[in-house]
Amino acid sequence: MTWILDHLDDIGYYTLQHAWLAALPLLLGLLLATPLGWAARRYRGLYTPVVAGTGLLYTIPSLALFILMPLILGTQILDPVNVVVAMTIYTVALLTRTVADGLGAVPDSVIASATAMGLGPVRRLFTVELPLAVPVIAAGLRVAAVSNVSIVSVAALIGVPQLGSLFTDGFYRDFLDPIVAGLVACVVLALLFDLVIVVLARLLTPWLRTGGAP
Amino acid sequence: MNDVLKWLTDGAHWRGGEGIPLRLGEHLLYSGLALLVAAVLAVPLGLWVGHTGRGRYLAVNVSGGLRAVPSLGLLFAAIMLLGPRLSGEAGVFIPSELVLVVLAVPPILAGAYAGVEQVDAAARDAARGMGMRGWQVLWQVEVPNAMPLVISGLRSAALQVVATATLAATVGLGGLGRFLIDGLSVRDYAQMAGGAVLVAALALLVDLLGATLQRLVVSPGVTGQTGRSTARTRRGGRLRLALRS
Helix, strand or coil: CHHHHHCHHHHHHHHHHHHHHHHHHHHHHHHHHHHHHHHHHHCHHHHHHHHHHHHHHHHCCHHHHHHHHHHHHCCCCCCHHHHHHHHHHHHHHHHHHHHHHHHHCCCHHHHHHHHHCCCCHHHHHHHHHHHHHHHHHHHHHHHHHHHHHHHHHHHHHHCCCCCHHHHHHHHHCCCHHHHHHHHHHHHHHHHHHHHHHHHHHHHHCHHHCCCCCC | CHHHHHHHHCHHHHCCCCCHHHHHHHHHHHHHHHHHHHHHHHHHHHHHHHHHCCCHHHHHHHHHHHHCCCHHHHHHHHHHHHHHHCCCCHHHHHHHHHHHHHHHHHHHHHHHHHHHHCCCHHHHHHHHHCCCCHHHHHHHHHHHHHHHHHHHHHHHHHHHHHHHHHHHHHHCCCCCHHHHHHHHHCCCHHHHHHHHHHHHHHHHHHHHHHHHHHHHHCCHHHHCHHHHHHHHHHHHHHHHHHHHC
């Protein structure tokens, strides 16, 4: 326990590193998955190849993907960019299907009304379809956030510092305190991400709180 | 890239006590055993939770909460806590297997209870109305309808186990992870990337196998033509309604 109090600085630094290594890919992944998911919904023939294709990327175990990144990107093995790109790939893999299904769940009658009101396809997408898909997309984002926070810790094995470094540090010194601290910090960080997404989704969907139908 | 290919095609890496076939066998053994134990525990429990609705709150939260726990930390903690109490090989093998089982249970449990839970209440009522007892409803109506989600839970669990078994090489277990971890420690990129290619290929194969299994065991009444055409009719109906109003 005293170890934790003596090393609050390190734990804080690792937590910040961990937070951005998990959060940045979440944003990049959402930005990439939105057009992909939209295309998969818009062009019916694309749905299966796009959703199945991105889904396959998620099957690749994290350590293997981290190690293969330099081969694809031409980076050094210790470069944090490897982790960011790999985590972005996982996020896209999880979110493409979510975005496609979320857009697909918008009632046809709503789309017909929006069209009848004179909204073009682009305005309809940004002002009607995407806002209505927010609850589904947020649910997918919560899964991706928790998964990202957990997977990033594996990057300690390729020498990228974050909370996972507490695991390797503790294990090689045969000392449990850092491992416990790392586990707790990871879970707290995952809960924090979850909370932020829930709050953002609530703010983006004010009509769901007034009791009126969307 | 060439070095990685050279490493993968070098005959010497495909033979002997540290060769690729043996490591692959170890990997399959660790993963298969953990998946089997987890399935035996979690499938009946999940079906029971879905069927009775009892313990649902607990099942949801345990399976959700465990997802946030990083597997690497869990693995190290298990080895340090249990390892010293066990002798020799078992000190690594048993804690690692235990962690693999713990990580495989949540997705299987979630798949099984969600599968039973999403069964159409009308189908369940109809079965009861036909005079089926609880067991018959479960076995003849709920389980076949739950199959797609049960199998998809097993598939996520299998991927989780194959990935975590790779990490177990850090604590001294065998398996394909050895190439990645040994390559990292001596900075032999060809070896670690070659191992990574093998691990990725194994994971893809396992998922493909799961997809095939899903096609074989799921009743055509659940996924087949009938289901699809009703969905289409329903959507068509809604559209017609929208156009009329």
